[in-house]
Amino acid sequence: MTTSPATPVRGAGRRGLIALATALVALPAAAQLTVYERDGYAGQALTADRPVPDLQRQRFDNRAASAVVRGGAWEVCEDPGFRGRCVRLEPGSYASLASTGLSRRVSSLRPAADLPPAAPAAERIRFFDGERFSGATFSTDQTLTQLQRHGFDDRASSVVVDGGTWELCSDARFGGRCVSFSPGEYPSLAAVGLDRRVSSVRKVAAEAPVAVDTPAVRFFESEYARGASFVADGALPNLERAGFGGRAASAEVRAGRWEVCEDPRWGGGCAILSPGRYPTVASMGLSDRVASVREAVDEVVASPVYDPRRRPQERLYQARVLEVREVRDGPQQRCWIEREPVADGAPRPNVAGAVAGAVIGGILGHQIGGGSGRDAATAIGIFGGAVAGSKVNRQAPATQDVQRCTSDQAAGPPSYYDVRYDFRGMEHRVQMTTPPQATVTVNERGEPRV
Structure with a gap:
């Protein structure tokens, strides 16, 4: 068979290029995996597509410690040629591969698009005697009444639940404090009071909630409840110690109300989360990732923040906007202290001074003149001395401190705008930080979108 040069057709070249460009744009994003030599996406990296x-051959054997998966799932294996133990990584971020048991043990990797769908995870739990999945490990898919018989009594500091729901107890035969764990990663059992205190373990019903006996909040490493997760059912002044510091990007509150803060020991910006899902840090009312958490006291509860993104x-x-109302803070009160006399605080005469003055005045008056003149002078001396004496050291009027206040109307820009709008004959309300135009953008249910 022979071939001959193709004869160009006028106008076909441009149309062909346009068709090719359109086809390339329509192609789905290729699966891509980036592995890093240290936890937290640090150190040298290798990207494969x-x-x-x-x-x-790439000088990256047994070096991968964290990974980012984009565009499709990947399979990473501990031996060359995709042999040995293999783990499927779905799209997302993996700040540590320790939970997979393959940290610094990956020798081959490939896109999982051509592989058969992953089978449901076996009902298994893995224990580690160090936090963040470090140290010696022990796994089981059976109920164990006494971990002492398996050499792991009071040793577990972190666990990974590959499948099923498991109950861990502090005493043998499921006695003492017991906590249930659904599939996920738990880098520190200190968060649930079981660090190096697990003595028995058993499978429980799938619907059993995490931390049955206490309220719980689950944090996720990536937005929209993706990636590695961590469950807290008590106060944690520093998530760093639980292996989750600076990692919580979304949350799900299953029970109770929780105070989450941006700084350790409940410092910085804080917010109260009630039961619900919080797909981003912003939806929690924070500007930075969660650093500390504790169960909230009885205060005003903040409902889950609505996410208006498309x-x-x-x-x-x-x-169509029907009404816009500016809302400002209430009037502010200004107070000060003044001193004023009490109601019955008139000056009081000095009685002792009046008596002494009358005696002295009488003596002095008696020495003037003679006969009836002396008597008149004595009387005048007594009267004058009494008046003068009563004014000596006279008590000052009594006073008291009085608080006076006045109210000043709030000034400055509005705190927010209360907007009432109509969509398909039904009224809706939304609070906005900026005044709207004649219309607001909504979805088919009338929910605001930005």
Whole structure:
């Protein structure tokens, strides 16, 4: 068979290029995996978009400690040629591969698109005698009444639940304090009061909640409840000690009310979370990732913050604004202290001074003149001395401190705008930080979108 040069057709070249460009844009994003040599996406990195049967050729054998998966799932294996133990990584961020048991043990990797779907995870739990999945390990898929018989009594500091729901107890035969764990990663059992205190373990019903006996909040490493997770059911002044410091990007409150803060020991910005889902840090009312958490006291509860961002493939509409009301803070009170006399605080005469003055005045008057003149002078001396004496050291009027206050109307820009709008014949309300235009953007249910 022979071939001949193709004869160009006028105008076909441009149309062909346009068709090719359109096809390339329509292609889905290729699966891509980036592995890092240290936890937390630190150190040297290697990015792959095709199978790598032997990482030794890339000088990255047994070095991967964290990973980021984009565009599709990947399979990482501990031996070259995709042999040995393999783990499937779904799209997301993995700040530590320790929970998979393959930290610094990956020797080959490949996209999982051509592999059969992953089978449901076996009902298994893995124990580690160090926090953050370090140290000696022990796994089981059976109920164990006494871990002492297996050499792991009071040793577990972190666990990974690969499948099923498991109950861990502080005493043998499921006595003492017991906490249930659903599939996930738990880098520190100190958060639930079981660090190096687990003596028995058993499988329980799938619907059993995490931390049955106490309220709980689950934090996720990535937004929208993705990636590694961590469950807290008590006060944690520093999530760093639990292996989750600076990692909590979203949360789910299953029970109770929780105070989450941006700084350790409940410092910085804080917010109260009630039961619900919080897909981002901003939805929790914070500007930075969670650093400390504790169960909230009886205070005003903040409901889950509504996330107004547009969802993928969501159709948007314009709703007519009916009313905009500026809302300002209430009047502020200004107070000060004044001194004023009491109601019955008139000056009081000096009685003792009046008596002494009358005696002295009488003596002096008696020495003037003679006969009836002396008597008149004596009388005048007594009267004058009494008046003068009563004014000596006279007590000052009594006073008291009085608080006076006045109210000043709030000034400055409004705190927010209360907006009432109509969508398909139904009224809705929303609070906005800036005044709206004639319409607001909503979805098909009338929910605001930005």
